[in-house]
Amino acid sequence: MRYFLEQTAQYLYDNYGNRLRNHCLVFPNRRAGVFLLKHLSIVSGNPLWAPKTTTINDLFMSVSPYKTAPTEKLVVELFKLYRELAKKEETIDNFYFWGEMLLNDFDDVDKYLVNPEALFTNLKDLHDIDKKFGGLTEDQIKVIRRFIVNFREGEITDQKRDFEFNWSILLPLYISFKKRLRELGIAYEGMAERDLLEEDGAVSSKFRDFEKYHFIGFNALNNCEKKLMEILKSESKAEFYWDYAKTPFFEHNPRAALFVESNIKEFGQTLPLTASNTGSLPVVTIVDIPSDSGQAKLLPNIFKEMAIDTDPDNLHKTAVVLADENLLPALLSSIPPEITDINITMGYPFKMTVVYSLLRSLLSLQEIREVKEPHKVFFGHRKVLKILSNPLVVESTNGRAEDMAKQIISGNISFISPSFFGEDPFLALLFGVVGDTDKLCGYLRDIFISIAESRDGSDPLTAEFLFRANQMLNRLEPLFGDSSVNINKEVAIRLIDRIFREIKVPFRGEPLRGLQIMGILESRAIDFDNVIILSANEGVLPRSSPSSSYIPHNLREAFGLPVISHQDSIYDYYFTRLLTRAKNVVLVYNSSAEGMRSGEMSRFLLRLKYGNLVSPSFFSAKIGIRVGGGVGASIPRAQNDIRILEEKYIKGADRRPLSPSAINAWLNCGARFYYSYVCGMKETDRLVEGIEPAMMGTILHEVINRYYSPYVGEKISTPIMEELMKNKKGKRQLIDEVLREVWFGGEDNVPKTGNALIMADITEMFVDRVLEIDKSLAPFILIGLEQNFTKNLPINYSGNKESIIIGGKIDRIDQREGVKRLIDYKTGKSEPNISSIEDLFSGPPKKRNDAVTQTLIYCYLLSDEKGFALSRPVIYALRESNREKWDDTITIGKKPLDNFKEVETQFAELLTKTVEEIFDPSIPFALTTYDSSCSSCPYKKICKKQPF
Ligand code: SF4
Structure with missing residues (x-):
């Protein structure tokens, strides 16, 4: 058995030898290119001028007049135009994720070369749709008609009205958006690809740098990719290497080969692959465990059971594939200690990092409506303590943060002034008051830089997260200063949080050494001896939810845009091909049915279980692993407790x-x-900073104490009570004094607004109540x-x-x-x-x-x-x-x-x-x-x- 890329390398070397330097090898992902070059160097046995390797997206962009722009830049441009067209007072944070969805839709429309005028038909003009768009097929017209009729049926709800309104401006928005991007010299992927293909003769004139383009390891293609391949093929400049042969796995599951078979029909197969190239069937084990993180914790046992060779030079033959990328943090903490080299090719969810948790706490600290007089700002203790206990802050302050936290707790200080942190430059930076929106990114960045500089480099992962956070803040900063978007601080805080929550920090390491950790898409075209797939659950592998789109499902289908069944076939292909050349496969799924999770194994696993191709062994890891569920009905009294x-x-x-x-x-x-x-x-x-009974009680007790302390040992008569009740000014002064001491740690400038005022009023009400009762009971x-x-x-x-x-x-x-x-x-x-x-x-x-x-x-x-x-x-x-x-x-x-x-x-x-x-x-x-x-x-x- 030889890996697909190994066979491709052999073929390329046999047929082109040293001429490969004039060839371009195109892959669905970068990692596949690196692996191919490694195989090429082995099969050549001699130094060789390496061919150019690239991904198809990079290939398009290499000849495009446009630069790719980051998503946030694109969404902001879209937002400005949407506001103009919709004439709506919308804030960017409300628009942002809808904007991202639209951006994806526009990208699909372009990548699949859909006629935007036909797709974004004004729902009101539909009666003459067939006359208007002569280019539509009968089926498309039927689907659009059905969609409109269904849409118009029944009650006209606010959502329908909103949809109809937004849909009516999508075409002008799409047109003006692309016009604006052209003016700026930037583009999203689909736009760059479509513009190139719609320019007469552009492909022929721009793809001259190489003798041949070899497309290796692709599966489902979009229409731009197909068109490029068609043009290059017609000019005899393209070769195609599809990883497909009628192996038992594909024979058993023809659905997985849906796209690849149609590609072979259309473009031919350069590499003569046969089932005999793929070796024997793998040993398959299916493991269930009722927990997500438990799946990751099983890893050392799986390694032992599979007798995996942990030598760094051989570990690249083992892949841990995560169907759910949220498992990555748990996985990284479960890698057996003997494995020192790992290579991650997937995004690490930023929201699961300690840097995000600090960012969130800092944003929450800065949620101060108006900062007219920064010296009068007080931060609630809960927010302050959260920041002081963040591990990054603790590590950067050598115990100073902990000391401050202790002072706050022992002093029962509920509101803390920035001046509380005295001269400590780092703490002063953390608890600085940000008045203006355009200072927000700088405030966060300065903190992250200061933390990064204080670290010793022993934790490269955190250093990478800090670096990525700063990179994103640099990109966001100009947006907050853009007067045409006009973002206030409140919106900016929400927007930063939402954007950071969605970030995936990409990892790219040295792929040829160490354990390979990747998402399912990153495994394209690459083979491994040992494959471990985690989260092999139904709903995760394949994903049951379609990617979010504003274009209704039936319209997507009618216009040939990808839909969920498309996604299922794609994932089926990747899963099937991963198993095709593997020797050992372990598939782990979470068997607990909690929340939206069904606890069922993926349909791909069911197929293995009930099919007669391989006979998987089953292992349940339920026993012996304690997951959630609390301590039981009682906690035993241990000797130490006694x-x-x-x-x-x-x-x-x-x-x-x-x-x-x-x-x-x-x-x-x-x-x-x-x-x-x-x-x-x-x-x-x-x-607490809010009005909470325990704090209320403490304050009231203290006020009453001070009120009555001059009278201890005395008889309190009705006239005394009347006197006490009359002294409203003294009572209020006493309340303010106690509030300042108990709630504000003795700070001056206690704010006369918000919770402090409410607390003072409620205390006064309770004091009055005590006085009333006592007056009624005097002497x-x-x-x-x-x-x-x-x-x-x-x-x-x-x-x-x-x-x-x-x-x-x-x-x-x-x-x-x-x-x-x-x-x-x-x-x-x-x-x-x-x-x-x-x-x-x-x-x-x-x-x-x-x-x-x-x-x-x-x-x-x-x-x-x-x-x-x-x-x-x-x-x-x-x-x-x-x-x-x-x-x-x-x-x-x-x-x-x-x-x-x-x-x-x-x-x-x-x-x-x-x-x-x-x-x-x-x-x-x-x-x-x-x-x-x-x-x-x-x-x-x-x-x-x-x-x-
Ligand atoms: S009241 Fe007792 S049983 Fe309930 S959450 Fe608290 S400690 Fe647990």
């Missing part, structure tokens, strides 16, 4: 109190308790504010008597009518009613009441203290809207709880039992069985609890 809890709460030298929050966490979900109190995972994102003696209390709770622990310190901070204690009130302010939703004490410890989430449990624990803490024989828990539920009915008593089964002593014994028993369970080494950390509890859980991403 040790941590003992150290922290039972036996450690500086053991700490177990708080009401920890007890509530356990009662709500054992796993949540585990993540927070055993693993010590902090909810760092509790800092009372204020005993203490925000005081910590603890108490030892004896428990049984592993057969021994131990004690746990229970402790917490009580918002306020006062005395009214001889009863001590232990008060908790609640700004979130809170009901001061429960059905029973038991429900607090074992009820479903609707019946469990964290706020009541917490205040009862406070009462328990003080129940033995002198003067607390008469005490009761009180919740100031400040959201309670029914002010008239408001009461400060907690009810149990509708009965008011006037004194904690009434329930103390029962409460203490249940509390003891709960705390014993918390520390019981034999009890695992169970996940809650109530799915509703998980929606707001900060650990849900780690936990991944499956719904019960």
